[in-house]
Amino acid sequence: MSEINLAxxxxxxxxxxxxxxxxxxxxxxxxxxxxxxxxxxxxxxxSFNNAAMIRFPITDWSVRWYADFFGxxxxxxxxxxxIVIALGTTAISTTAGILAAxxxxxxxxxxxxxxxxxxxxxxxxxxxxxxxxxxxxFGGVQLGSYSFYGSRELVMIAHSLWAMPLVFMLMEATFRTxxxxxxxxxxxxxxxxxxxxxxxxxxxxxxxxISSALFAFVISLNEFVMALFLTDRDTxxxxxxMWLSLRSAGTPRLAVASVILALTxxxxxxxxxxxxxxxxxxxxx
Amino acid sequence: xAMDSGLALEVDRVRRCYGAVVAVDNVSLTVRRGEFVTxxxxxxxxxxxxxxLIGGFEEIQSGSIRINGERIDQQPPYxxxxxxxxxxxxxxxxxxxxxxxxxxxxxxxVPKHEIDERVAKVLETVRLRGFEDRYPGQLSGGQKQxxxxxRSLVVRPAVLLFDEPLSALDLSLRLQLRAEIKRLHDELxxxxxxxxxxxxxxxxxxxxxxxxxxxxxxxxDKPERVFHDPANEFVYNFxxxxxxxxxxxxxxxxxxxxxxxxxxxLGKGLADGDWRVYVRPNRVKIGGSAAxxxxxxxxxxxxxxxxxxxxxYHLRAGAxxxxxxxxxxxxxxxxxxxxxxxxxxxxxxFQ
Numbered sequence: 355m356s357e358i359n360l361a362x363x364x365x366x367x368x369x370x371x372x373x374x375x376x377x378x379x380x381x382x383x384x385x386x387x388x389x390x391x392x393x394x395x396x397x398x399x400x401s402f403n404n405a406a407m408i409r410f411p412i413t414d415w416s417v418r419w420y421a422d423f424f425g426x427x428x429x430x431x432x433x434x435x436x437i438v439i440a441l442g443t444t445a446i447s448t449t450a451g452i453l454a455a456x457x458x459x460x461x462x463x464x465x466x467x468x469x470x471x472x473x474x475x476x477x478x479x480x481x482x483x484x485x486x487x488x489x490x491x492f493g494g495v496q497l498g499s500y501s502f503y504g505s506r507e508l509v510m511i512a513h514s515l516w517a518m519p520l521v522f523m524l525m526e527a528t529f530r531t532x533x534x535x536x537x538x539x540x541x542x543x544x545x546x547x548x549x550x551x552x553x554x555x556x557x558x559x560x561x562x563x564i565s566s567a568l569f570a571f572v573i574s575l576n577e578f579v580m581a582l583f584l585t586d587r588d589t590x591x592x593x594x595x596m597w598l599s600l601r602s603a604g605t606p607r608l609a610v611a612s613v614i615l616a617l618t619x620x621x622x623x624x625x626x627x628x629x630x631x632x633x634x635x636x637x638x639x
Numbered sequence: 640x641a642m643d644s645g646l647a648l649e650v651d652r653v654r655r656c657y658g659a660v661v662a663v664d665n666v667s668l669t670v671r672r673g674e675f676v677t678x679x680x681x682x683x684x685x686x687x688x689x690x691x692l693i694g695g696f697e698e699i700q701s702g703s704i705r706i707n708g709e710r711i712d713q714q715p716p717y718x719x720x721x722x723x724x725x726x727x728x729x730x731x732x733x734x735x736x737x738x739x740x741x742x743x744x745x746x747x748x749v750p751k752h753e754i755d756e757r758v759a760k761v762l763e764t765v766r767l768r769g770f771e772d773r774y775p776g777q778l779s780g781g782q783k784q785x786x787x788x789x790r791s792l793v794v795r796p797a798v799l800l801f802d803e804p805l806s807a808l809d810l811s812l813r814l815q816l817r818a819e820i821k822r823l824h825d826e827l828x829x830x831x832x833x834x835x836x837x838x839x840x841x842x843x844x845x846x847x848x849x850x851x852x853x854x855x856x857x858x859x860d861k862p863e864r865v866f867h868d869p870a871n872e873f874v875y876n877f878x879x880x881x882x883x884x885x886x887x888x889x890x891x892x893x894x895x896x897x898x899x900x901x902x903x904x905l906g907k908g909l910a911d912g913d914w915r916v917y918v919r920p921n922r923v924k925i926g927g928s929a930a931x932x933x934x935x936x937x938x939x940x941x942x943x944x945x946x947x948x949x950x951x952y953h954l955r956a957g958a959x960x961x962x963x964x965x966x967x968x969x970x971x972x973x974x975x976x977x978x979x980x981x982x983x984x985x986x987x988x989f990q
Contacts, residue, residue, distance in 0.1 A: 535729040538696055541716040542723045543794060544746030557733040 394616060401609035408604045419606040429611065431588075432595040435506060436575055436615075439591060442510035443517050443574035448567045450514070451521025456551075458522075459529040473522055476515040481579035488512045489583045504586035512580045517570035524569070528562030561633040568622045575618060644708060647672045647830035648693065648798045653702035653712075655688055662688040664854035665702070670798060673828040676859075677841040680851030681877065686834045689851070690800050693832065695719045706797045717746070722791035723800040726807060728783040730775040736762070736786050737771040743794035761793040764823065781812045788820070792829070801833040805840065817843060838878055842866065850874045872989040875917060881987075882923075882961040884916040884936075895957035902956065906933035906983045915989045922985035923963035925952055925977060926970075932980025936961075940977050954979065 404414035423429050454473065463469060476484060488511070492502040502508050532555065540550040556563065578593040585594055596611050648670040655663040663685045670676050678686035691697045693704060695716035704712040711719050722743065730739050737758055744754045762768055765785040775783055784804055791799055801820075805813045821844050824831065835841055841848045842862045849859040850873070858870035869875035876883075885896050888909045894900045905916075924932055938956035945951075949964040954977060963979050971977050 533727065533729065535725050535727055536731060538694075538716070539723065539725060539729040539790075540731070540742070541696075542694060542721065543743035543790065544717045545742070546717055549746075554731055 397609045397612045397616070400606055401613045403606045403609070406605060408606055408609060419610045423607055423610045423614070426607075429592075429595065429607070432590055432592045433611075433614065435585070435589055436591040436593070439506050439509045439513065439581075440571045440574040442506065443513040444567050444570045446510055447514040447517035447521045447570045448563065451518045451566065451570075452525050452563065454518075455522050455525035455529055456555075458526055459532075460534075474519045477519040477523075479515075481516075481577065482583075484512060484515050485580035485583035488515075488580065504584070504589055506585075506589050509581055509584050509589065509591070510574075512584055513574040513577055514570075516577070517573045520569055520573065521566040524566040525559070525562055528559045532558050561629060564629050565626045568626050572619050572622050575615065645672055646670065646705075647674070647707060648832070649703075649705040649708075650689070650693065651703045651705075653689070653692055653699050653704060655692055655697060655700055661854050663692060663699075666851075666854070666856055667702075668849055668856060668859060670830050670832060672830050674846045675824050675831045675833065675844060677833045677835060677845040677848045678851055679835060679838060679841040679848050679877075681836060684851040685854035686836075686851045687802060688854075690723070690802055690832060690834045693798070694721050694723050694800050720797040721800050722794055722796040723802055724784070724787045724791050724804045726803045728775070728787040728804075730783055730786055730790070732775050735772050735774055736767065736778070739775070739786055740790045740793055743790060747794065757793050761789045764792070764827075765789045765819075780808050781816060784808065784816060785819075788823075792823070792827070795829075797830065799829050799831040801831060801835075803834055803836070806835070806837070813837075813840075820844060850877060852877070869987070872915070872917075872987075875987050875989075880920055881917045882920055884918070884959045884961060886914045886916055886959075888912060888914065895959050897958050899957040901959060902937040904935045909988070912990060917987045917989070918961065918981050919985050920951070920962050921949075921964045923961075923979050923981045925963045925965045925979045929978050929980035933983050934986060935978055935980040937976055937978050940971050940973055940975050942973060952977070 399412065400408055401419060402415050402417065403412045404416040404418055405412070457463065458466070458470070488508065489503070492508055495502045536558070537550060537554055540554045541547070545554065576593070577591075578597065581591045581594050582597065585591060590598070592611055592615060596608055599605075600608060646669050648668075650666060650668050652665045652667050653663055654661070654665055666685070666689055668676065678689060680686045688697060692699050692712075695711075695714060695718075699712050702712075703710055706720055731742065734742070740758045740761060741754050744757060749757070758771075759768075762771065765788055767782065767785050767789065770778070770782065770786075775786070778786065787804065804820075805816055808816065817840055823829075824844070833841075833844060845862055847859055848862050848865045850857045850865060852873050858865055858874045860868075860870075865874060866878055869878060875881065884903075886901065886903070886909070887894050887896060887898070888911050890911060891908075892900060893903050893905075893909065918934075929935060936954075936956060936959075938954035938959070938961070941953040941955045941960075943950055943952055946964070949966050950968065951962050951964050952969070953960070953962045961979075969977070
């Protein structure tokens with residue numbers, strides 16, 4: 355009798371186990387999704403609050419703070435600064451990163467590993483260290499009447515310290531997938547090196563270029579510490595202004611700024627995903 | 640400008656090493672205008688490196704290369720009047736068939752209307768009309784190689800360089816394209832160097848075949864001559880199938896390497912010493928008429944393979960292992976003694 359019971363128990367346990375596993379994996383997936391989404395969603399909800407302070411419960415809904423944000427010269431200037439600096443960072447880091455990656459992939463370089471580590475190093479450096487370093491190095495530098503310190507250009511250069519290694523890393527991996535025989539075929543048919551690079555190589559790695567450029571853009575847009583160290587009242591970026599105004603007053607305008615930043619990042623990420631999907635389909639064809 | 644010698648390509652004592660490895664060792668060869676020369680050899684014999692030296696993708700370390708009499712070995716690939724058909728095709732993946740084919744003409748600044756004309760014509764020649772707007776990813780392996788061929792043909796180079804263009808294709812397609820390249824050569828009369836490790840390809844297409852081994856050309860001659868009159872043991876061994884019988888003759892007695900006597904009778908006796916006797920397995924007669932051949936061997940039937948069109952009889956005589964191809968079954972069982980024979984012209988002896 356007890357034997358039969360044991361057998362039954364075993365089958366019950368055997369039947370339960372996969373279910374438990376399934377429930378657990380779904381539960382944790384749900385937890386992760388909520389964990390990621392809740393701060394964003396709360397910020398989004400708060401940005402439609404009509405009150406003067408960030409506070410629950412919301413009694414009155416409005417887009418008042420959106421109007422306020424887009425009507426404020428100070429906030430719009432910060433947004434424009436952020437975007438201009440992000441675009442500049444993208445231009446600097448993709449140009450430098452792509453060419454450096456091509457050099458690493460194609461040419462014999464002495465002490466290759468050493469240079470590789472050096473290029474990748476800033477990516478693992480704290481923003482405070484880099485920001486302080488750039489601030490000290492360029493703090494007093496002037497070119498005629500043009501002062502580096504506090505300029506957007508300096509922030510672009512500082513942000514490129516992070517963005518360039520990232521572009522370099524992505525593009526190095528991308529270039530490794532290029533069939534070099536195709537480039538040889540171009541030379542063979544009379545194509546010159548620079549022309550072939552732009553006409554043959556670049557289209558073959560367009561996915562890598564687009565995604566690394568968008569990553570560079572997003573990195574610069576999100577960066578706060580270096581920007582705090584290196585900007586002044588005229589060139590401060592959106593994250594910097596948000597931090598400064600958080601210290602004075604926590605109005606829902608901050609939530610609006612957050613939503614706008616988050617939205618920009620979301621759009622960039624979507625473009626990367628769509629582009630990848632399109633390229634994958636092209637390859638499969 | 641040098642006097643016109645009728646030579647499209649002259650490679651003179653060219654050498655290329657990689658570290659201690661000599662990839663190409665004093666190779667000299669010429670291609671007359673309209674000639675189709677094949678570099679045939681096992682992998683690692685230096686044939687592809689030779690081709691890449693001519694195309695300009697590798698640098699020579701000594702010697703010279705001339706195209707139409709003009710020295711070009713210091714020129715980059717884009718200044719050399721050659722066009723390569725790569726093994727992988729190496730088509731530009733983001734360009735259409737027509738754009739791929741037009742590329743070389745555009746680089747040569749040929750006027751637009753002439754490009755269109757020539758592209759249309761060459762696509763007609765390789766039977767790819769109607770494929771102009773396809774991308775390489777939408778083509779089959781054979782079609783890709785046709786595009787690669789058209790892309791190189793259309794610029795009318797002094798020498799076309801083929802780098803094992805058919806080796807990635809399956810057999811029937813390979814045979815079909817092989818015949819097509821031969822037809823195009825007959826029609827258009829281009830000069831070409833064709834690298835392959837497939838001897839039937841080399842035999843079928845070439846005006847002359849250069850057999851390469853360890854960076855050197857062992858023999859360069861017409862296909863029939865290379866086949867019937869090999870310059871040395873390597874060439875004989877590499878071209879066509881053969882069985883090797885290592886023999887030792889001591890005071891007139893023929894034995895295997897271990898000294899066991901072998902019942903072999905050769906039309907022309909061998910002097911004392913070590914010999915390697917080669918026969919073509921498809922020329923070896925087995926059974927009834929074999930005993931009448933000028934050369935015979937008595938051996939034990941080891942096992943039989945069915946190869947489709949023939950049976951392959953594996954035989955052993957002492958330490959000798961040879962095989963003979965015969966279309967039918969023979970009335971012998973495994974372990975029985977069998978007599979085989981062959982004509983003197985189907986045999987080569989090397990010391």
